[in-house]
Amino acid sequence: MSDGEPDETAYGLPADADAVRKALVAWYEADHRSFPWRETDDAYAILVCEVMSQQTQLERVVDAWNAFLDRWPTAQSLAAADRADVVGFWSDHSLGYNNRARYLHEAATQITEEYDGSFPETPTELQELMGVGPYTANAVASFAFNAGDAVVDTNVKRVLYRAFDVPDDDEAFESVARELMPAGASRVWNNAIMELGGVACGKRPRCDEAGCPWRQWCHAYQTGDFTAPDVPTQPSFEGSRRQFRGRVVSVLSEYDELTLDELGPRVRVDYSPDGEYGRDWLRELCLDLADDELLTISDDPGSSEPAETETAASSTQSIFVSLKQ
Structure with a gap:
């Protein structure tokens, strides 16, 4: 912030960012969708969820995730499994590209053989696992170890674009996401902001219905313009x-x-x-x-x-x- 103490930081962030943070966390902790992977800090279970949800809606992942963990409850049991069985499970549950099942099996083998059964904890270390890219590594670090950076997915981009008028630029989104996330709170914060994008600030916004905690600061709520990178401008009604x-x-x-x-x-x-x-x-x-x-x-x-x-x-x-x- 400059010596002149402006009312807003870059990209329309309110000066009182702490109030913004507290409002979102309180909203999330008061009520949020219940998913079983939110009730655990088991890195293996969270990794399975993250890989499954790359191409599948969360609501559809629940049954497959439970069945997968019933069959292979640990990284060691997955590493010992026949890879064809893992791929067959993936295909039977319509979980998207089968190479993700192969990568998950290989990652479990790495955990067992290279890490003596212990998961690496930081985003950088987690990216050493087969098929684990920056987003998945950060999510596992956040939700399993509370040691991640700010998650920036499509939902988060939509929220930041609408709420704080952040331009459609990956560097800008990452900068604002990092600035907003409270230090040492990646687990609750990333869950909360993704929940906001999934429940209140979807392609069709439900600001009042979902009790969005950012309405008093939100640029879109104040202007009525709810376009976003993944939500094109509403076509003109005249002549439509x-x-x-x-x-x-x-x-x-x-x-x-x-x-x-x-x-x-x-x-x-x-x-x-x-x-x-x-x-x-x-x-x-x-x-x-x-x-x-x-x-x-x-x-x-x-x-x-x-x-x-x-x-x-x-x-x-x-x-x-x-x-x-």
Whole structure:
């Protein structure tokens, strides 16, 4: 911080970063999703979880993780297993690329033969294990030994981008993540900030519903702009398909039933039966609404029976549309 004591640090971080830290940890400790690997500091069990979750949603990992540890409860038992059995388990549980199973088996062998059964504890040392990259090494160091750096995954990037207006730059994300993490608290902090990204600050934010603890500081919450590196800008509503879907429903709420050519000019002023925005365009729009069970499409006026889609396609002039009753 400069001699002028500005109100904010780099990238929009509040000056009172300690309040930000305390708010997040308190939110996490008060209530968070329950996963079995959060109840252990066994480095082997945590490594298995981290490797499994690289391509699989956490909720789906639980059963596979429990079954894997039931079968191979220690690094030593996994090292002694036939590698084909480990790969077969991986494939049977749809856990992604089978080479991850081979790497995990090799890492267990390293632990047994090179480290006398004891896990290395720092991110740098853990990267010596087969298939363990910087992210996995840091996660194991954090959750098993409370000795990791700040985790920066997609969820964390989204949180920092929205909350503190951090630019979409890996170096910037890592810098802010390091600055925020309390010293000697990588276990609770990394769990907490990833939980925030997974529960409150997902692609569809749930700020109030999830009681996000950073609302009072959050740039996105204050501006209403919830874009993020993995969440593109919301397309313009004006002229969008969403807008015309709404117009179709609005027009039909005033009429019992209309043909496409009666409906078209009421939906858009440039409707032309055989033009770009004509019967074919409107028919597709109405079929989408029918799939959503909002409209009934019929080739018999006054009928509540839907038209056969392929038949209707060949005679769009005779299609009648109405709101589904």
